[in-house]
Amino acid sequence: MAAISKNAVAGLLQIGVHIGALLPLLWLFYAINAGRLGGDPVVELIHYLGMGTIRLLLLTLLVSPLAKSLRFGQLNRLRRPLGLWCFVWASLHFSAWLALDLGLDWSLIGEELVKRTYILLGFTCWLILLALAITSIPALLRKMGKNWKKLHGLLYVAVLLACWHFWWSVKSGWIEPAIYLVVALLLLLWRKNSVIRWMKSFGRSH
Numbered sequence: 001m002a003a004i005s006k007n008a009v010a011g012l013l014q015i016g017v018h019i020g021a022l023l024p025l026l027w028l029f030y031a032i033n034a035g036r037l038g039g040d041p042v043v044e045l046i047h048y049l050g051m052g053t054i055r056l057l058l059l060t061l062l063v064s065p066l067a068k069s070l071r072f073g074q075l076n077r078l079r080r081p082l083g084l085w086c087f088v089w090a091s092l093h094f095s096a097w098l099a100l101d102l103g104l105d106w107s108l109i110g111e112e113l114v115k116r117t118y119i120l121l122g123f124t125c126w127l128i129l130l131a132l133a134i135t136s137i138p139a140l141l142r143k144m145g146k147n148w149k150k151l152h153g154l155l156y157v158a159v160l161l162a163c164w165h166f167w168w169s170v171k172s173g174w175i176e177p178a179i180y181l182v183v184a185l186l187l188l189l190w191r192k193n194s195v196i197r198w199m200k201s202f203g204r205s206h
Helices: 002-033 040-068 073-101 106-115 117-132 138-142 147-152 154-169 175-190 190-206
Strands: none
Touching: 002 040, 002 073, 002 175, 040 073, 040 154, 040 175, 073 117, 106 117, 106 190, 117 147, 138 154, 147 154, 154 175, 175 190
């Protein structure tokens, strides 16, 4: 009975993840049409989507250690929907920058990627999330076997890259990006055994 109850709770939490990730996007759609994004709506839009991505990444990082601490293994079922929403938000953030800030000028986009390191960091983070999203497809997951865990350990790298990207992208004020970086480091410290095992897995493969 307890197992059924836990499964039901996990199912409700999964629904909560989808609602919680979707509602801010619906609000954003309303805010754009209502002109509520301030004097520089493009910058505000890109920032809003980027911050949402970082928050979802931190939540994804939180799931496994929280499930272990609470002895609630079903909580791990939240990792996939959270990870996919991370990719959705990151893609919207990246697309808004490409289309609204740079006007899809591909020569300018190439220059920005080369000249501005923080953009390269963000792009690398997006590529990692793309790879994780694609390999979350059940058929690919089964085909990859144990290599799936090795690839999905890149989430640790993606979180740090996202926080680093945020830090370098702000023109003034370092307190907010510092807070997010500290939270990310604390979460990685909390699951340090998993991080160490992931790093050692590369040594064993050679």
